[in-house]
Amino acid sequence: MTAPLLQVEGLTVAFGHGAGRNVAVDDLSYTLEAGETLAIVGESGSGKSVSSMALLGLLPPRSARIESGVARFRGTDLLHLPERELRAVRGNRIAMIFQEPMTSLTPVLRIGQQITEALVEHRGLSLRDAREKALETLRLVDLSDPPRRMQQFPHELSGGMRQRVMIAMAMALEPDILIADEPTTALDVTVQAQILDLMRDVQARFGTAILLITHDMGVVAEMAERVVVMNKGRKVEDGPVDAIFARPRADYTRRLLAAVPRLGARASEDGPRPTVADPAHPGDDVLRAEGLGKTFAGRGRLFGRAAGTVAMDDVGFTVRAGETLALVGESGSGKSTSGRAVLRLIEVDRGRIDLEGEDMRALPQRSLRRARRAMQMVFQDPFAALNPRMSVGRLIGEPMQIHGIARGADLKDHVAELLRRVGLEADHMRRFPHEFSGGQRQRICIARALGVRPKLIVADEPTSALDVSVQAQVLDLMLELQQSLGLGYLFISHDMAVVEEMAHRVAVMRQGRIVEMGPRRAVLGAPRHPYTAALLAAVPRPDPTAQRPKLPQLDLGTIPMGPLAEAAPGHWVAT
Amino acid sequence: MSAPDTAQAGPAAARLSGVQQALTALLRSPSGAVGLAIVLLLVIAAVFAPLIAPHDPLRMASGPRLSPPSAAHWMGTDQLGRDMFSRVVFGARLTLQIGVIAVGISLTSGLLLGLVAGYAGGWTERVLMRLVDVLFSFTEIVIALACLAILGVGLVNAMIAIGIASIPFYARITHSVVLVEKNKPYFEAAIAAGASRLRLIFVHLLPNVIPTLIVVGTLGVSTAVLAAAGLSFLGLGAQPPQPEWGFMLSSSRDLIARAPWMMIFPGLAIAITVLGFNLLGDGVREVLDPRQRAR
Numbered sequence: 001m002t003a004p005l006l007q008v009e010g011l012t013v014a015f016g017h018g019a020g021r022n023v024a025v026d027d028l029s030y031t032l033e034a035g036e037t038l039a040i041v042g043e044s045g046s047g048k049s050v051s052s053m054a055l056l057g058l059l060p061p062r063s064a065r066i067e068s069g070v071a072r073f074r075g076t077d078l079l080h081l082p083e084r085e086l087r088a089v090r091g092n093r094i095a096m097i098f099q100e101p102m103t104s105l106t107p108v109l110r111i112g113q114q115i116t117e118a119l120v121e122h123r124g125l126s127l128r129d130a131r132e133k134a135l136e137t138l139r140l141v142d143l144s145d146p147p148r149r150m151q152q153f154p155h156e157l158s159g160g161m162r163q164r165v166m167i168a169m170a171m172a173l174e175p176d177i178l179i180a181d182e183p184t185t186a187l188d189v190t191v192q193a194q195i196l197d198l199m200r201d202v203q204a205r206f207g208t209a210i211l212l213i214t215h216d217m218g219v220v221a222e223m224a225e226r227v228v229v230m231n232k233g234r235k236v237e238d239g240p241v242d243a244i245f246a247r248p249r250a251d252y253t254r255r256l257l258a259a260v261p262r263l264g265a266r267a268s269e270d271g272p273r274p275t276v277a278d279p280a281h282p283g284d285d286v287l288r289a290e291g292l293g294k295t296f297a298g299r300g301r302l303f304g305r306a307a308g309t310v311a312m313d314d315v316g317f318t319v320r321a322g323e324t325l326a327l328v329g330e331s332g333s334g335k336s337t338s339g340r341a342v343l344r345l346i347e348v349d350r351g352r353i354d355l356e357g358e359d360m361r362a363l364p365q366r367s368l369r370r371a372r373r374a375m376q377m378v379f380q381d382p383f384a385a386l387n388p389r390m391s392v393g394r395l396i397g398e399p400m401q402i403h404g405i406a407r408g409a410d411l412k413d414h415v416a417e418l419l420r421r422v423g424l425e426a427d428h429m430r431r432f433p434h435e436f437s438g439g440q441r442q443r444i445c446i447a448r449a450l451g452v453r454p455k456l457i458v459a460d461e462p463t464s465a466l467d468v469s470v471q472a473q474v475l476d477l478m479l480e481l482q483q484s485l486g487l488g489y490l491f492i493s494h495d496m497a498v499v500e501e502m503a504h505r506v507a508v509m510r511q512g513r514i515v516e517m518g519p520r521r522a523v524l525g526a527p528r529h530p531y532t533a534a535l536l537a538a539v540p541r542p543d544p545t546a547q548r549p550k551l552p553q554l555d556l557g558t559i560p561m562g563p564l565a566e567a568a569p570g571h572w573v574a575t
Numbered sequence: 576m577s578a579p580d581t582a583q584a585g586p587a588a589a590r591l592s593g594v595q596q597a598l599t600a601l602l603r604s605p606s607g608a609v610g611l612a613i614v615l616l617l618v619i620a621a622v623f624a625p626l627i628a629p630h631d632p633l634r635m636a637s638g639p640r641l642s643p644p645s646a647a648h649w650m651g652t653d654q655l656g657r658d659m660f661s662r663v664v665f666g667a668r669l670t671l672q673i674g675v676i677a678v679g680i681s682l683t684s685g686l687l688l689g690l691v692a693g694y695a696g697g698w699t700e701r702v703l704m705r706l707v708d709v710l711f712s713f714t715e716i717v718i719a720l721a722c723l724a725i726l727g728v729g730l731v732n733a734m735i736a737i738g739i740a741s742i743p744f745y746a747r748i749t750h751s752v753v754l755v756e757k758n759k760p761y762f763e764a765a766i767a768a769g770a771s772r773l774r775l776i777f778v779h780l781l782p783n784v785i786p787t788l789i790v791v792g793t794l795g796v797s798t799a800v801l802a803a804a805g806l807s808f809l810g811l812g813a814q815p816p817q818p819e820w821g822f823m824l825s826s827s828r829d830l831i832a833r834a835p836w837m838m839i840f841p842g843l844a845i846a847i848t849v850l851g852f853n854l855l856g857d858g859v860r861e862v863l864d865p866r867q868r869a870r
Binding site for chain 1 (some may be wrong): 759760761763764765766767768769770771774778779782783
């Protein structure tokens, strides 16, 4: 048996010293064979990123320290290599791609310069040869018109194109190992599918070993041959991907897998899972939006203005009491704009928004403030949505105070009651947002929204900043609140599996228009619009035995983007 | 998972009051501790000046004229025989007044301007901030001189003039901080909750703007002290016989060769004061920097 390509043994990394010492990676060992894909999975704080940064000497100097361990790669120990020799390995024999392709490309240098630089540095190629090689790799990652891309700056490319450039840069040197740290997390699901395909393709061609760091079990199932599961700095379990998914040995792995929402799990049910004995059934319309339109003004020029961006065009939907309408779509589809427009956080140009029969757009500022009681919002990033200088008690109490629902001791009782309602403790009210975990903060946001007894809650990606196990808890809470209080949810999400769990009805948005809308079971189970079908096909399945269907080729020119027509009762499709 | 939602921070952090926490953190940073020590020294000198100073700072012929530093007169005497040490100690009073009043004027007006412009947006913002830009295009000292031409010379007027001259600086900083805070989701959350305009400004924006301004204001004290010393040096600020450091410097100008101590000690006092407030400002920045706070 030959030695593995990379062998990590007893890696321990800590931040800080003395009493403040915080072990980020604790005694981690694994091996990576040539040409295979090893996934390191874990939730935030599991140490999965830190462990791979340590390999390349990329840990923040001074604050983090490698306390022990060896990482044998081609006969040398990476962890104890002097910086100069490590530089010869980094980017050359071991390349890395990151989550955010915008920030990992230098914004002021042309793409061409960035790729050729590494080739000149590590391979000693002449500038001319390096340019040839760079063009070749750009072609390899399926970028259109490589000579033009070479002349462009990173900001001129889309997120998916940037990640392709990153992969091209990494692969130009034909490294032995590619470390990919959440390579597709910042990308839309259809782009993610393309990038994953590309990575597999490149791996097959060069025989590169991939060390894939991710939190997404779907991506793991699709890409990895072997898996290392990490939790709180320790390795919990490792093994072949099929075994990990089929017969997880560690409790943690089992719980993690159980928490992952699976698309298709509720395919044969009409509504979300009941969580209370006598769930409220969808009732009357709470919200009715019609013909909403919004164009964001272009940048002002010296004379006139640049053409604006159409964020919403003829968007209309209804939400009933006790019902969830999910707005799904990729970035830039206008789903968040629609949610904000409903709350009049953004003023629309056209259209009508009725909340319980009252025309919100006709309301003057003063009455609007009163009317806001009936509609509340839950945000994507719960930390940013909480004023850092206010205590939790004041934060939750504020809406009730504004609307004169309670004051003084009474208000305090209400806040305590709300905290308990969302699964926190009453004496948490004295603390400040930074003292809580992500999931707790989202519970605080939900408690704040509940205080004024709203009819409608707009939830904008409420769980996409949370770990999967915490996500499951927050979704549970939202379902339970809806079913016991009869809340209407406008649930904005990009995650089809989450949508399947939460929604009664689904509206799919693309480029500011709704292209398909109908009962969740019909839209996700038997999509009638090609874009919906493409979205669904691109979702990675957290099941290594399932083959993701081949991505349908979308002909962007002929996708129907016209007005909606009723294809079946309650099921509308763009024509 | 089983219980990932348990609170992370210990209760100890919550019990310490915010001020106590900030102070401990300030003392832990080297620049903050040194700066705080210097500023405290200055405050003590100002408050207890009559007890510390061995002589009346205004009385002439406390000793022989232009005598060099000695046991009787630690910093020597000036051309009128006044005790330099006593004058420097009493000078601390004027210096602190200058710092507090000048920064007070510029900070409050700048804060108000920036807050209103940043919150209101649209035409209000454009008009106010362009006005600030126009003022910004002149050096502070030029604006201060113009103000003094209108108000007349004198130390109090100099403080007011310096205060007015640095309004644009504070207005701009406030404005930029407001623009950042206004686009954070918590502000949107407050609008969605139905908060009134006053509540949005004073409960949500102001507390998030003030930390930055405390830092800038602390640093600004040193600028104000320097500017006041400069104006007094030109004869537009403090008038005889006030023991103001800048004025003391200027009156020593002709005697620099014969009595260098007349220049050295007030000069040192100014330098150390400026250093102290700069260090304190840096320390406060380290403490209040949002990047230092745990998420």
